[in-house]
Amino acid sequence: MTGIQARLKLDWPNFQLDVDLDLPSHGITALFGTSGSGKTTLLRCIAGLERATGQLIVNGEVWQDDHHFLATHKRALGYVFQEASLFAHLSVLGNLRYGLKRIPAKQQVNLEQAIELLGIAHLLERKPERLSGGERSRVGIARALALSPDILLMDEPLAALDVKRKQEILPYLERLHEELRIPVLYISHSPDEVARLADHLVVMENGRVLATGPLAETLTRLDLPIHLGEDAGAILDVCVAELDAEWHLARVAFSGGSLWARDQGLPPGRKLRVRVLARDVSLAIEPPGQSSIQNILPGCVDALADDEHPGLVLVRVKVGGDIILARLTKKSAAMLNIRPGLLVWAQIKSVALME
Numbered sequence: 001m002t003g004i005q006a007r008l009k010l011d012w013p014n015f016q017l018d019v020d021l022d023l024p025s026h027g028i029t030a031l032f033g034t035s036g037s038g039k040t041t042l043l044r045c046i047a048g049l050e051r052a053t054g055q056l057i058v059n060g061e062v063w064q065d066d067h068h069f070l071a072t073h074k075r076a077l078g079y080v081f082q083e084a085s086l087f088a089h090l091s092v093l094g095n096l097r098y099g100l101k102r103i104p105a106k107q108q109v110n111l112e113q114a115i116e117l118l119g120i121a122h123l124l125e126r127k128p129e130r131l132s133g134g135e136r137s138r139v140g141i142a143r144a145l146a147l148s149p150d151i152l153l154m155d156e157p158l159a160a161l162d163v164k165r166k167q168e169i170l171p172y173l174e175r176l177h178e179e180l181r182i183p184v185l186y187i188s189h190s191p192d193e194v195a196r197l198a199d200h201l202v203v204m205e206n207g208r209v210l211a212t213g214p215l216a217e218t219l220t221r222l223d224l225p226i227h228l229g230e231d232a233g234a235i236l237d238v239c240v241a242e243l244d245a246e247w248h249l250a251r252v253a254f255s256g257g258s259l260w261a262r263d264q265g266l267p268p269g270r271k272l273r274v275r276v277l278a279r280d281v282s283l284a285i286e287p288p289g290q291s292s293i294q295n296i297l298p299g300c301v302d303a304l305a306d307d308e309h310p311g312l313v314l315v316r317v318k319v320g321g322d323i324i325l326a327r328l329t330k331k332s333a334a335m336l337n338i339r340p341g342l343l344v345w346a347q348i349k350s351v352a353l354m355e
C-alpha cells in the first residue's frame with residue numbers, strides 16, 4: 001500500500017488532535033487552517049516528536065500502531081522548518097553531508113539530485129553566514145532531501161522570507177512535485193503558495209480535518225469555511241496554446257475554452273496553472289457586446305453561498321469540466337435571478353499565470 005494513512009489522536013488539556021487521513025503517495029499536500037488548528041502538531045505527530053495514539057502507515061510501513069512506536073530517527077523523513085538551522089562552522093556541503101552519516105550508504109544516492117534540484121551546486125563551499133535567506137532555505141530543503149526520505153514535512157518553509165526571496169525559491173519548490181516521487185506535507189498560510197504548489201489540500205480546524213481532496217476541487221467547495229476573503233478563487237490546469245506577439249498576449253486553453261493572459265515568455269505547449277480570483281469574475285445572462293474584458297466564457301451555475309460580507313455572494317460556475325468562482329453583490333445576484341442550472345457568461349477581468 002502506498003501513500004500515508006494517518007489515524008492519530010492526541011489529548012492535551014487545552015487541545016485535542018483527532019485526524020483520519022489518507023494521503024497520496026506523491027505530490028504536495030498543503031495543510032491549511034487557522035492558527036492553532038493543529039497543523040504543526042500533526043506534522044510533529046507524523047515525525048514521532050509527539051506521542052499520539054493510533055496508527056500511522058507510510059508507504060506500507062507501519063510507523064506506529066497500538067503495539068509499535070518507531071522513534072523519530074528511525075522514521076525516514078525530512079523535516080524543513082521556517083528557519084533552516086545550519087551549522088555555522090560547516091560549509092554548505094558539510095551541512096548537507098552531516099545527517100548522511102546516520103543513514104545506510106545505499107540510501108545516500110540523493111545528495112547529487114538534491115543539490116541539482118535546489119540549484120545550489122555553486123554554493124557548496126560557502127559558509128552559511130555568506131548565504132542569503134533564500135539560499136539558506138534551499139540548502140535546508142536540500143539537506144532534508146539528501147536523506148532520501150520517504151516523506152518530506154515542511155512547516156512554513158518560506159514564512160521567514162520576503163516577497164522577493166519567496167519568488168526566487170518557488171520555482172525550486174515547484175520542481176519538487178514534478179520530480180519527487182515522495183509525498184510532501186506542506187504547511188502554509190499563504191493562499192498564493194498553496195495555489196502554486198499544492199496538488200492536494202487538507203483543511204484543518206480545531207484539531208480535526210474539515211476537508212481533504214484535490215486542490216482545485218477543495219478550494220472551490222462552497223460548504224467549507226475556508227475564509228480566504230480576497231483570495232477566494234479557482235485554480236485551472238491550462239496549456240499555452242498560442243502567442244500573440246503584436247499584443248504581448250498568450251492564449252491558454254483548458255476544458256472550458258481559452259483565456260488570454262499577459263505573455264510571460266512561456267512556449268506553446270507548456271502546461272501550467274492559472275489562478276482566477278472570485279473578485280475578478282462577474283456574470284452576465286446575455287453574451288456581453290463590446291467590452292474591454294477579453295475573457296468571456298459560457299458556463300452553468302452550479303451553486304451559491306453567502307460570502308463573508310453580508311452584501312456578497314459566492315457563485316460556483318461550471319465551465320467545461322472545471323469550476324470557477326464568481327463574487328457578486330447579493331443585489332446583482334437577485335436582479336439576474338442567479339440560481340443553479342442557469343446558463344451564464346462569466347467575464348474574467350484578470351488571470352494570473354502561476355509560473
Ligand SMILES: Nc1ncnc2c1ncn2[C@@H]1O[C@H](COP(=O)(O)OP(=O)(O)OP(=O)(O)O)[C@@H](O)[C@H]1O
Pocket residue numbers: 012014015033034035036037038039040041042
Ligand atoms: N507542547 C504542547 N503542549 C500543549 N499544547 C500545545 C503544545 N504545542 C502546541 N499546543 C497547542 O496546540 C494547539 C495547536 O497548535 P499548532 O501549533 O499545532 O497549530 P497550528 O495550526 O500549526 O498553528 P499556527 O498556524 O499558528 O502555526 C494550539 O492550541 C497550541 O497552543
